[in-house]
Amino acid sequence: MSHAIRLQQLSYRAGRDFALRALDLAVPSGSVYGFLGANGAGKTTTIRLIMGMLASDDGTIDVLGHRIPEHVVSALARIGYVPERVHLYPMLTVEETLRQHSAFYPTWSGRDAARLQHAFGLRADALVGRLSKGEAGKLMMLLALAVRPELLILDEPTDGLDPVVRRDVLAAIIDYVAETRATVFISSHLVHEQERMCDWVGVLDAGRMIAELPMSEFRAGIKRLRVRAARPNVASLPFRVMSRRPVLGQEEEWVVCDWRPDMRAAFDALGDDVLLRDVEDLDLEESFVELLRTSRGEVSLAAPLIAPEAA
C-alpha cells in the first residue's frame, strides 16, 4: 500500500515540557485520515513537521513520495493546507488573495475557485482582515481546494465555526474527495465530525501515537461489556480490558479493545461467577475518551481488579 504521508521514528523537542517521541504514522493514499488528539497533544506540531515548517530532531518524513525537508517544495506544490488560525494577508481583498495564491500553483483551477467562491458566498471585494471567522475559514478551504491538491492537510478546519459554515466546509471537502480521490489528513478534537468522514484513525496523546487503524476496526474492536462479576479477579482474557468500573451491585462496566464477537465464548469458560450480560457498542467519541484514559494511566485505580493470574 502506498502512503501519502509516512512518519518513521519522528522526534521533535520544543522546550522542556513538550516533545514528540518516536512517532510512527502512515496515511494510506486515498484515505480520509482522522488525526485525533486532545488540545496540546502535538497535532499542530506534527502537521508543521509534515509541511517542513519545523525541523525534526530525528526520524524521517515522506510526503507524496518526497523526503521532507529536502524536497519540501515539490511536496508543497501538491498539498492543499488549511492551518488552525487565519494566516492570510489581512490587507488584501478576497479577489486579490485568490490571484496572489494562484500564482504559486500551476495546478490552480480558476473554475473551481469561482464555483467555491459562489457556493461559499464570499464577496470578491471584501478585505480579508474584515472577514468573519466563518468567512475566513471558507476562504482558506477554497484556497486549499482550488489548487487541486493530491493531499489535503487540514488542521482543525472547522474549529470555532458555526454549524452552517461547518456543513458547507465539510461538504466542499467531500465533494472534492469524491471527484478526485485525494487523500485527506484532518486533525481535530471534534470527534463527531471525523466519525462520518474518516476511514482511518490515528490517535495522538502527549506526543505519542497511541492508536492507528482503520475506522471500522476501531469502531468494531472497542466495546463496553456489562458483566456480573462475583469474583474480583478474572483469568487472562483474549481481549484487553481498558477500564473497569462498578455500576450497580455486582454489575460492572468493562471497556475492552481487540474485541471480536466470538470472544463471548471466553466467558463461558469462567463458569457462573462471571456472566457477560451485554455487549454495547461505543461511538467514536466514547472510544476515544477510553483510549486516552487508558493511555494516561487514569485507570490504574481499577487495574488491580484485572491483574492476570500469571502476574
Added chain:
Amino acid sequence: MFERIDPRSPVPIYAQIASRLRVAVASGELQSGDSLPSVRALATQLRINPATVSQAYRELEQEGTVEMRQGAGTYVSSVSSDRRRRDRVAEARRLVRDFLDEGARLGISPAELEQALDETLPGRIA
C-alpha cells in the same frame, strides 16, 4: 430519505444506506428504473466518505437490487414482487428483533411487550 442515517450507530454507515434503499425498493417507494443519487452527490449531502456510499451501492448491486451503469449512474433493477415481499418480511423481522432487544435491555418481558402490542395495534390499524 436518509434522514435516519446515524454515524454513531453500531451499524456501519454503508449498511444503513444499503438497508434504507433495500426497504425503499421493497415498499415501492423506489420503482424499477429510478435513478439513485450519484456517489458524489449522496456523500456530499450526508457529509460522509464517498467510499462508504460506493460500498453500499456495490452491496446492493451484488444482490441485484440496483444496477451500476458505467458512467451513467446507478438505477433500481426490476425486482420481482416475490423478492420485494421477502425483503419486507426480513425488514419487519429486524424491527421486531430490535424491539425485543430494547425491551430486554430495559427488563421488560416479551409477554409484556406482546400484551402492549395487542393493546396498541387496534387503534393504529383503524
Added chain:
Amino acid sequence: MFTAMLRAQWIWSRAMMLFFLGAGFTIPLLSVPLVSRGRHTWMTSANIVDLGGVIGVAIAILIAIAAVAIEIQNWSVDERGGHIYTLSLPIDRRRYASYRLAGSFLLITLVCVAIAAGGIAAGAILDLPSTLRTYPVALALRALLAGWFVHTLAFAFRLGAWDRCGKTLFAALLMVAVALILPAAWPGATTGWLPMVGRLLIAPGGPLGILAGHWSLIDV
C-alpha cells in the same frame, strides 16, 4: 510568482508609497521658492550651496526612513500570520526572500525616480548664479544606493535572528540618530563617546558612511 508577490506588496505599501513618492518629488522643489525669494536680496552663492546641502540631508533621511519602513511593513505582514502562509507556499525560501528583496528595491527605486523628477523640475525652474548647477540625477542615484543599502541591512538583520542582529542594528541606528541630532541641538555636546561612535559609523568609509557626507542638489 514575482509579479504576484510584488502586486501584493504594492497593495499593502501603496498608502505609504504615495507619501514617500510625494515627499521625494516635493523636497527638491522646496529649494525653488527659497532660492528665488532670497536670490535678489541677501543670498550669496555660498548660502545657496548650504541650502542645497540641507535639502540633501532631508533626502538622505527620507530615503533611509522609506527603506526601513518598506522592510518593516513587509516583515510585519508575514509576521502577523506567524509566517505560516509563506512557509506553506511551494517556493524555495531563498527564492522567496530574494523576490521580497527585489520587490522592495523596486519600490525604493520608485521613490528615487520621484526624487530625480523633483530635482530636474527644480533645476528647470531655478534661476541659479552661473557658478552653480543642480545635480538631480546624481543625487537620486546616491539616494538609490543608500536606500538599497539601508534596506538590505535591515532585511539581513531581520532574516537572521532578531535576538542578536536586530539589537545590533537597533543600537547602530540609535547611535547614528544621536550623532546626527545631538551636535545639531546642542553644539557643546560633541565630545561625548556616543556622538563619537556615531560619527565613526557615518564617517566616510564607516559602515553607514553612505548616509553621511554631502547630499547636494545644488553645488559648484
